[in-house]
Amino acid sequence: MLDITKRFPGVVANDRVSLSVRKGEIHALLGENGAGKTTLMNVLYGLYRPDAGQIAIHGRPVEISGPRAAIDLGIGMVHQHFMLVPVLSVAENVILGLHGQASLLDLAATSRRLSKLAAQTGLSVDPAAKVWQLPVGVQQRVEILKFLFRGADILILDEPTAVLTPDETARFFAVLRQLQTRGVTIVLITHKLKEVMAISDRVTVMRGGRQVTTLDTKGTTPARLAQLMVGRDVLLEVAKRPAMAERRPVLAMHDLHARNERGLMALRGVSLTVHSGEILGLAGVSGNGQEELADVLAGVRSIEAGALHLHGQARPWTHPRAVLAQGVVQVPADRLADGAVADFTIAENAVLPTHNRRPFSRRGILNWPRIREFGRRLIEEYDIRGARPDSMAGWLSGGNLQKLILARQITLDPDVLVAVQPTRGLDVGATEFVHRKLIETRDAGKAILLISTDLDEILSLSDRIAVIYEGRINGELLPPFDLDRLGLLLAGDEA
Amino acid sequence: MDQMLTLTFMTAMLAAAFRFATPILLAALGEIFTERSGILNLGIEGVMLGGAFVGFYVMYVSGNMWLTFLAAIFAGLCMGGVLGFFYITLRANQVVVGILFSLMMVGLTSFLYRLLFHETMLGKQERLTQLPIPGLSQIPFLGEILFTQSPLTYLALLLAPVAHFLLYRTEFGLSVRAVGEHPRAADTLGVSVTRLRYLSVLIGCGAAAVGGVFFSLHFGQFLDEMLLGRGYIAVAIVIFGQWRPGRALLGAIIFGLVDAFALRLQALSITVPFQFLLMLPYVLTILALLISVRFRGDVGSPSGPHALMAPYER
Numbered sequence: 001m002l003d004i005t006k007r008f009p010g011v012v013a014n015d016r017v018s019l020s021v022r023k024g025e026i027h028a029l030l031g032e033n034g035a036g037k038t039t040l041m042n043v044l045y046g047l048y049r050p051d052a053g054q055i056a057i058h059g060r061p062v063e064i065s066g067p068r069a070a071i072d073l074g075i076g077m078v079h080q081h082f083m084l085v086p087v088l089s090v091a092e093n094v095i096l097g098l099h100g101q102a103s104l105l106d107l108a109a110t111s112r113r114l115s116k117l118a119a120q121t122g123l124s125v126d127p128a129a130k131v132w133q134l135p136v137g138v139q140q141r142v143e144i145l146k147f148l149f150r151g152a153d154i155l156i157l158d159e160p161t162a163v164l165t166p167d168e169t170a171r172f173f174a175v176l177r178q179l180q181t182r183g184v185t186i187v188l189i190t191h192k193l194k195e196v197m198a199i200s201d202r203v204t205v206m207r208g209g210r211q212v213t214t215l216d217t218k219g220t221t222p223a224r225l226a227q228l229m230v231g232r233d234v235l236l237e238v239a240k241r242p243a244m245a246e247r248r249p250v251l252a253m254h255d256l257h258a259r260n261e262r263g264l265m266a267l268r269g270v271s272l273t274v275h276s277g278e279i280l281g282l283a284g285v286s287g288n289g290q291e292e293l294a295d296v297l298a299g300v301r302s303i304e305a306g307a308l309h310l311h312g313q314a315r316p317w318t319h320p321r322a323v324l325a326q327g328v329v330q331v332p333a334d335r336l337a338d339g340a341v342a343d344f345t346i347a348e349n350a351v352l353p354t355h356n357r358r359p360f361s362r363r364g365i366l367n368w369p370r371i372r373e374f375g376r377r378l379i380e381e382y383d384i385r386g387a388r389p390d391s392m393a394g395w396l397s398g399g400n401l402q403k404l405i406l407a408r409q410i411t412l413d414p415d416v417l418v419a420v421q422p423t424r425g426l427d428v429g430a431t432e433f434v435h436r437k438l439i440e441t442r443d444a445g446k447a448i449l450l451i452s453t454d455l456d457e458i459l460s461l462s463d464r465i466a467v468i469y470e471g472r473i474n475g476e477l478l479p480p481f482d483l484d485r486l487g488l489l490l491a492g493d494e495a
Numbered sequence: 496m497d498q499m500l501t502l503t504f505m506t507a508m509l510a511a512a513f514r515f516a517t518p519i520l521l522a523a524l525g526e527i528f529t530e531r532s533g534i535l536n537l538g539i540e541g542v543m544l545g546g547a548f549v550g551f552y553v554m555y556v557s558g559n560m561w562l563t564f565l566a567a568i569f570a571g572l573c574m575g576g577v578l579g580f581f582y583i584t585l586r587a588n589q590v591v592v593g594i595l596f597s598l599m600m601v602g603l604t605s606f607l608y609r610l611l612f613h614e615t616m617l618g619k620q621e622r623l624t625q626l627p628i629p630g631l632s633q634i635p636f637l638g639e640i641l642f643t644q645s646p647l648t649y650l651a652l653l654l655a656p657v658a659h660f661l662l663y664r665t666e667f668g669l670s671v672r673a674v675g676e677h678p679r680a681a682d683t684l685g686v687s688v689t690r691l692r693y694l695s696v697l698i699g700c701g702a703a704a705v706g707g708v709f710f711s712l713h714f715g716q717f718l719d720e721m722l723l724g725r726g727y728i729a730v731a732i733v734i735f736g737q738w739r740p741g742r743a744l745l746g747a748i749i750f751g752l753v754d755a756f757a758l759r760l761q762a763l764s765i766t767v768p769f770q771f772l773l774m775l776p777y778v779l780t781i782l783a784l785l786i787s788v789r790f791r792g793d794v795g796s797p798s799g800p801h802a803l804m805a806p807y808e809r
Contacts, residue, residue, distance in 0.1 A: 047683070083677070083680035085673045085681075087672075088672065096681065097673075097681075102666070104666070105668075424800075
């Protein structure tokens with residue numbers, strides 16, 4: 001791929017990018033969210049037409065007019081969000097689009113060939129199973145098989161490990177190596193340094209829509225790659241001053257009980273106090289009641305028993321708007337489901353909690369200049385990249401979307417900020433940004449409850465750690481944190 | 496009430512049920528393809544009316560049954576092309592376009608009727624006649640119900656298994672289903688979403704136009720209000736049938752049965768006001784819809800194919 005340029009309205013996603021992949025190698029395409037990796041690969045797969053540049057396969061210049069042309073050239077692409085039809089069977093998904101529209105389906109023969117291919121490659125799967133019944137790891141195998149079945153010898157994998165557990169990832173890498181021995185060339189899109197080092201032969205780094213460099217993996221280090229990726233030295237430790245000496249209790253939870261979706265008691269007596277000027281980290285293995293507690297604090301889940309106190313007074317906690325109004329604000333775990341409306345513009349998302357107030361509206365009439373102006377302000381102050389007030393929030397990369405949500409919630413000037421998994425799925429640069437903002441907010445005297453399953457995050461940010469286990473607070477730790485004791489608490493041992 | 500229980504009465508009513516089911520079944524089978532590809536075509540009522548009108552006119556001018564059918568199908572494809580352009584190319588709101596098209600067709604057909612015939616009501620024209628199938632029509636009871644029908648009824652009944660085969664046993668059917676569930680997945684495998692959706696809309700409109708012809712040929716006249724919402728009933732039958740041809744066949748027959756039953760009851764001078772009897776098929780349709788939501792077919796969500804009404808943009 002030579003000098004590929006791809007523009008979207010208002011953004012240059014790829015700026016004269018060149019990428020050369022050798023036959024039979026595993027080539028990592030490394031970069032932060034929004035660096036243009038996926039766009040580049042969508043160009044290669046024919047989903048986007050490049051505005052400029054050339055593509056050559058096996059030395060021959062080619063014109064890739066669409067996915068069909070890419071498939072005919074032996075290219076297959078496994079997207080981050082799988083391109084499988086859930087209600088169809090594995091065999092049906094594989095055979096889709098394979099022959100002419102007029103042909104009859106021969107599912108039996110397809111299934112036989114598929115099973116054989118699966119056995120050869122170690123990607124075992126039941127051809128008759130409906131895709132929605134399969135775990136994501138198996139769905140991923142179906143995606144790969146789909147292209148091997150078509151005789152693809154170049155596979156593009158977009159963030160393939162994002163949906164896998166560490167154990168599954170290890171097995172997945174073994175499969176990739178096996179494919180490599182069969183002569184398959186693999187392009188791996190990722191932002192995880194560990195994966196680059198573990199699996200790739202060479203690595204191309206992208207930043208801000210441009211290609212930075214291409215290196216042999218053996219001749220480089222994770223630190224060097226990180227630097228190239230973000231364009232500056234990454235702070236490995238979060239720089240922060242000790243918490244303020246003078247702290248007042250702001251939000252107090254007393255013996256909270258709440259049920260989960262299935263009607264089972266998920267919170268069984270949570271008592272916690274968050275003080276002004278501190279970050280209280282709530283650690284725990286996922287599924288121990290964190291989601292339910294976050295819902296309760298947002299006012300979207302009712303409590304069965306217990307009480308919530310704010311500034312020492314018991315408050316009703318039944319309506320999200322009332323909760324917001326009393327200064328308790330959340331950065332939710334699921335950014336697209338709970339944090340923002342994908343089909344709204346950035347400006348509209350920026351005023352979601354405040355659109356009914358001055359200056360954004362007066363007597364029910366929205367004041368658009370003010371709303372856009374506010375959107376623009378957040379974009380500037382929080383460095384939301386590739387965005388204008390009128391662009392759709394759904395177009396933002398994960399990190400930039402999180403910046404938008406964080407910007408909006410902090411600008412509400414809350415007394416309590418509840419941050420749930422605030423850096424999940426974010427790259428190094430965005431993670432660092434979010435962490436810095438959380439500490440700034442703490443230093444401004446706010447009370448912060450950080451609910452996270454990422455222990456590194458909890459340890460580097462928290463002034464105090466509480467551990468949740470099976471819906472109860474299992475213990476609290478003060479710095480310097482005792483890692484052994486933390487481990488015991490996480491595992492459920494009473495301390 | 497005794498008259499109701501005689502064999503003659505029952506046979507006649509069941510035969511009528513299949514007759515009434517015919518246009519709805521034709522339209523519903525076509526609409527299954529349209530909806531399976533992700534397009535909700537509420538313009539189907541207008542397409543049926545257009546088919547009825549064109550059929551009536553061509554029959555009036557030519558007197559040729561075959562020519563009439565071909566003309567109606569051609570008209571259906573033309574209307575499908577227009578609707579498809581709005582639904583697929585312009586990505587317009589499908590509900591709004593569909594309803595407006597149906598309303599427009601009421602005006603357009605009655606306008607053209609007056610323009611072409613210079614009168615408000617013509618006398619009755621040649622009608623669709625029954626075509627008893629030799630041998631089979633002699634079977635007692637069944638012969639009269641199933642095998643003494645018009646050619647269109649045979650066609651509709653035959654098309655149900657054909658539609659099933661097309662949808663589940665061919666690459667075309669698989670592509671239609673994939674495009675309606677997850678268009679992007681189909682696109683990434685080189686299946687043209689636009690082309691398949693156009694084809695599906697054309698199939699739906701062609702079938703609906705033939706269903707419409709049934710009305711003008713059956714009654715031997717054309718009235719702009721003659722459909723009585725049968726196009727929308729066809730859409731309801733598709734939902735009741737969970738987007739599957741076999742169950743749509745069942746739904747159409749049940750509807751035809753209630754329709755026939757309501758008509759007979761009126762003739763029997765029962766003390767219920769006839770308006771209530773006229774309501775019966777529609778009430779039944781609503782009830783059937785409520786019940787059918789409980790069943791889960793092979794579509795992505797209880798409200799239909801996952802990408803139903805979602806325009807596709809790469």
